[in-house]
Amino acid sequence: RIRHYKWEIKYEYKSPDCFKKLTITINGRSPGPTILAQQGDTVVVEVKNSLPTENTAIHWHGIRQRGTPWSDGTEGVTQCPILPGDTFIYKFVVDKAGTFLYHAHYGMQRQEGLVGTIIVSLPEGESEPFTYDHDHNILLTDWYHKSTSDQAIGLSSIPFVFVGEPQSVLINGRGRFNCSLLGPSNSVKEVCSTTNSDCSPYVLTVKPGKTSRLRIGSLTSLSTLSFQVEGHKMIVVEADGHYVEPFEVENLYIYSGETYSVLLKANQDLSRNYWITINVVGRKPSTPLGLAILNYLPNPPKTLPKTVPPPGPVWNHTSSRKSQSHAIKARHGFIQTPPPKADRVIVLLNTQNTMDGYTKWSLNNVSLTLPITPYLIALKYKLTNAFDDQTSPPENYDSANYDIYSIPRNVNATSGNAIYKLDFNSTVDVILQNANTMNPENSETHPWHLHGHNFWVLGFGDGKFDRERDGKKLNLVNPILKNTVPLHPYGWTALRFQADNPGVWIFHCHIESHFYMGMAVVFQEGVSMVGKLPSSILGCGATKGFRRP
Numbered sequence: 001r002i003r004h005y006k007w008e009i010k011y012e013y014k015s016p017d018c019f020k021k022l023t024i025t026i027n028g029r030s031p032g033p034t035i036l037a038q039q040g041d042t043v044v045v046e047v048k049n050s051l052p053t054e055n056t057a058i059h060w061h062g063i064r065q066r067g068t069p070w071s072d073g074t075e076g077v078t079q080c081p082i083l084p085g086d087t088f089i090y091k092f093v094v095d096k097a098g099t100f101l102y103h104a105h106y107g108m109q110r111q112e113g114l115v116g117t118i119i120v121s122l123p124e125g126e127s128e129p130f131t132y133d134h135d136h137n138i139l140l141t142d143w144y145h146k147s148t149s150d151q152a153i154g155l156s157s158i159p160f161v162f163v164g165e166p167q168s169v170l171i172n173g174r175g176r177f178n179c180s181l182l183g184p185s186n187s188v189k190e191v192c193s194t195t196n197s198d199c200s201p202y203v204l205t206v207k208p209g210k211t212s213r214l215r216i217g218s219l220t221s222l223s224t225l226s227f228q229v230e231g232h233k234m235i236v237v238e239a240d241g242h243y244v245e246p247f248e249v250e251n252l253y254i255y256s257g258e259t260y261s262v263l264l265k266a267n268q269d270l271s272r273n274y275w276i277t278i279n280v281v282g283r284k285p286s287t288p289l290g291l292a293i294l295n296y297l298p299n300p301p302k303t304l305p306k307t308v309p310p311p312g313p314v315w316n317h318t319s320s321r322k323s324q325s326h327a328i329k330a331r332h333g334f335i336q337t338p339p340p341k342a343d344r345v346i347v348l349l350n351t352q353n354t355m356d357g358y359t360k361w362s363l364n365n366v367s368l369t370l371p372i373t374p375y376l377i378a379l380k381y382k383l384t385n386a387f388d389d390q391t392s393p394p395e396n397y398d399s400a401n402y403d404i405y406s407i408p409r410n411v412n413a414t415s416g417n418a419i420y421k422l423d424f425n426s427t428v429d430v431i432l433q434n435a436n437t438m439n440p441e442n443s444e445t446h447p448w449h450l451h452g453h454n455f456w457v458l459g460f461g462d463g464k465f466d467r468e469r470d471g472k473k474l475n476l477v478n479p480i481l482k483n484t485v486p487l488h489p490y491g492w493t494a495l496r497f498q499a500d501n502p503g504v505w506i507f508h509c510h511i512e513s514h515f516y517m518g519m520a521v522v523f524q525e526g527v528s529m530v531g532k533l534p535s536s537i538l539g540c541g542a543t544k545g546f547r548r549p
């Protein structure tokens, strides 16, 4: 079956956290409409770019794009940008049931609000290995009052201006900024008003005794969040479209780019409503709690609970975040075991660096700069000189002489656009290795997202990955398949995937500013098997004039 969507992308003034700000909307909404499809369906999204002066591209996060690598929506990698006024058609098959996301993949544009959810249901006659009465979507984001272009300029200036902590965190596009921080003047009311209906809290209505499946996704720009429902436990059952061996949590940690399903039973005191809260963890927060309401029928939906909202875990309780990472395993009966050995191991040291005075992030000291001609087109059309196709980026770092616990002795990095060429169908291990930033005693959390594949999460550990010691302890029995995974401070994360999807695929930190600052690598595999590229992805860089009307 074909699911057809027609979208218009625009800037509109909205007040998602009560503060009036230009927001990118899809058909007037942010988050945009939820894409609903069934496994095996073809989704067609006709995107009209009505942003007056900005390009765009939309990525279908978690959809593998098998046979349609040109529909991945990654500007600079799989397509030329969609110009203002142009209409672009994405067409792809959703081959796996689960909870996925979509969002802008052009610079840091995602953080202006171009985000949404994709729900793929099971084929007729198949059922989930768990039961529930209701299905709800919860999309989490963080929100800045400065425009993305303003922020991007700060990041690429000398001196460096970081984006800083977000002004608020949103639950289904609703949050609350404390307008009184802007001062008492009357004119403030026009830009910030807590009575604006845009920022009334999201209400999740449940029936007493019933079980809800909450599909929780995060598309934050920076923040790692903890999600909690006052007085209720949750059972985690799905992660990034894969069934999880169920486990119970009081709060769910969620990294940008991840999705989870949790089951929540309305089995508490029926006479009241409850707080749903999200709070920033992993970085020292200066953002207030995000609030929504869990409404037990037949109580009035807007009655605020009289209790104090649970504050959530403290931001630097890293061990509990690691415990959750360790707890996520493939569900019994649904385990797809990984190949026992890798053909190639790529170790990626994550560092913060300087390059000609600019602040960057890099992998093995190379900070990615996307070429003007998208890789997929350059490779398919054999456009030499479109990027550095002669060298391969480094497979490792000088581990023996690198202290991950200190500021690097030499913080200089280089910029590059070379990519890793993977043998088709080979098994690849990636070891993400964290380190100290350029600030003393500081190592950050990075959510890593791979396009075009799911990977097995083989393990997490503290300190430097040691092939002899840690390589033997990787989980080859019941690892979960995911598309996004955290790299914890001063730690490592080990992944395995099969290079079985012809195309060019970016692998990057899902923090918008970090991606913008070069925290990404690119893989290519089986490009000779990629079918004829649609003319609509052409037109930029060395492909000017390639496009047929």
Ligand SMILES: O=C1O[C@H]([C@@H](O)CO)C(O)=C1O
Residues within 6 Å of the ligand: 162, 352, 437, 438, 439, 444, 513, 514
């Ligand atoms: O990329 C980043 O830069 C800042 C800080 O390290 C320098 O201001 C920060 O917290 C980041 O995540």
